[in-house]
Amino acid sequence: MRGGRKTADRTENTDEGIRSKAYSHREVSTMSPVLWILDALFCASLLGLAWQTLRTRDLFKAIVLYIVFGLMMAMAWARLDAPDVALVEAAIGAGVTGVLLLSTLGTLSAARGEGSQRGGAFASAVPVAGLVTGLVGCLVGVLAVAVWQLPVESPGLSAAVEARQEESGTSNPVTAVLLNFRAYDTLLELTVLLLAVLGAEVLAGSEAAGSEAAEGGVAAQETAPRQETGPRQETGPRQETGPRQETGTRQGPDAQQERPPAADRDPVLRGFVRLVAPAMIVVAGYVLWIGGEAPGGAFPSGAVLAAMSFLLMLARAEEGPRLSRRGGRWILVAGLIVFWGVGIAMLAAERRFLEYPVPAAKGLVLLIEAVAAVSIAATLVALYRGGRLVRRPRRTVDSEFRS
C-alpha cells in the first residue's frame, strides 16, 4: 500500500516536470513489476555475494567475490539515482580496494592455502556462532522495523541545495555539496587520506629502511611474495623443500616459478597499457571537467588516474617521467595545500573560511578539484606502495598480483 501511494506521487511529480534539467535524462524509479524484479535480484545478489565472501575459507576467492560485490554495489547506486557514487564505487570501492586486498594477500604468502586447515577459519564452536547470529539478527530486525516505519517521504536537504545551486559554481548538486556547501567535509577527507598514507608509511617503514640497501628501496612488504614466486627461488635446493609441498592447493604459484625473465613477459599487457594509458589520462580530465554539471568530479577522476598508475606498474613500464621522493611528497599534499590556500584566501578577503565569491566559484571549485584529483590518485598509489609514492626505478609489483 505504501508503495502504491509513493508510486502515484512520483508519477505525478514527473508529469509536473519537477526534475531538474541536469538530471532529466534519468528514469524515475517507478515500481513497475519488471523493475521490482530487477531490484529484488540486485538485492538478493548483493546479499548472496556478501554472504559468500565472508563464508568462504579461501581468501583469494573471498577477495574476488568482494570485487564482484563492489561492482554490483555500483549498479545498485546507479539504480538508486546516485551516479556519482556509482562512479566512485566502481573505481575505488571495487577496483582499488581489490588491488590493495590482493597485494596484501600476496604478502601473506601462504595465506591462500590456509583456508583448508581445520578449526582456524571460524572463531568458535557452533553455540557461539549461533549466539552471534541470533544477536546480529535481532539487531538487524530492530533496525529493519525502524527503517520500515520511516515516513515514505522526506525531502531532506534537497530543497536547500536546489535553492542555492546557482551560487555554487556548479550545476551538479553532489559536486556543489562536496566542494562548496560542505567543503569542510572534503577538506577533512583529504586530510584523512594523507593520514592514512602517513600511517601506511610508518607501518611499512622499519623494514623498508632495512631492506633498502639490499633491495633498492622497495617498500618492505613487497619483498615477501618473492620468497615463493620470485626469481630467487628458481635455482637452488629451496624449490624442493619449500612450503609448497605441504598442500595441494598451491599449484598456481608453482607454475609461475618457471616464468621467463621479467622483461620478456607480458608483451600484450605492455602494448595494451601503452595504448590505454594516454586515453585514461584524457578520460580522467573529462570526468573532472564534466563533474561541474553531471556526475563526475575529483574522486572518480583521481581513481581513474590511480588505475592507470596500477596498470603502468603491472606492465613494468619503465619509460615516463621520474619523480624525486620530495616531489612525490609534494604531490601527495598538493590537494590539501591548495584547499587550505583557497580557504585562507577567502578569510583574507573578509569572507568566511571556504566561502567562495559567486563569480569566482566555478574557477575555484575546478582548481581545487583538479589538484585534488592528482593528489587523490597519488595517495591511492602510495597506499598501495606502503605509503611511498616514489621508489627507485626497476622495482616491479606484479609478483604481488600473481601470488
Added chain:
Amino acid sequence: MTTGTLYALCGLGLFGIGLGGIILRTHLLHKIIATNVISSGVFLVLVALADRTRGGRPDPVPHAMVLTGIVVAISATALALGLLRRFYRETGRCRLPEPGSLAPGSLAPGSLERWSPERRSEGGDAEKGNAEKGNGEKGNAEKGNAEKGNAEKGNAEKGNGGEASGGKGDGCRTW
C-alpha cells in the same frame, strides 16, 4: 515497498552479514573485508533513504556524504592492511589470539604463551617452527611428520638465506 525501502533493507542485511563476519571470522584479512561489507551496507541505507524526496531527484547531501565515506573507507582499509602486514611481519601470524574463541583442536595447549613480547622479539624461525608443529599435529594429524619436517626445513633454509624477512614465510597457513 518502495525501491528505497527495499535497498535500505538490503543495506541492513549487508550490515548484519558484515557484523557477523567481523565477529566470527578469525583471519584478519577476512575481518577487514567484513568491515568493508559493513560500510557498504551503511552507505546503501544512507543513499536508499535519500531517495524519499518528492520528485525524481534524490537528496544530494547523503550522496556527497557517501562519496566521502567511500574514500575514507578505503583509507581505513589501507591502514588496516598496513597494520596487518606489519603484524604478520612481526609475528608471522594473521590472526589475533582470542582465548575465548579456541575451538577444540585449533590450537595446541599453551600456544598462547608464545605471544609474550620477549618471544616475539626473538624472531620468527624457532617460534614459527613451534607453531607449525603444534598446529600441524592438531589440524591434520594424518599428514604426519614428513610434512612438518619439510615445513621446518623450508623455514630454516629461508632463514639462512640471508633475507631480512626470510624467516617469516608462511605462518598464516598453519593457524
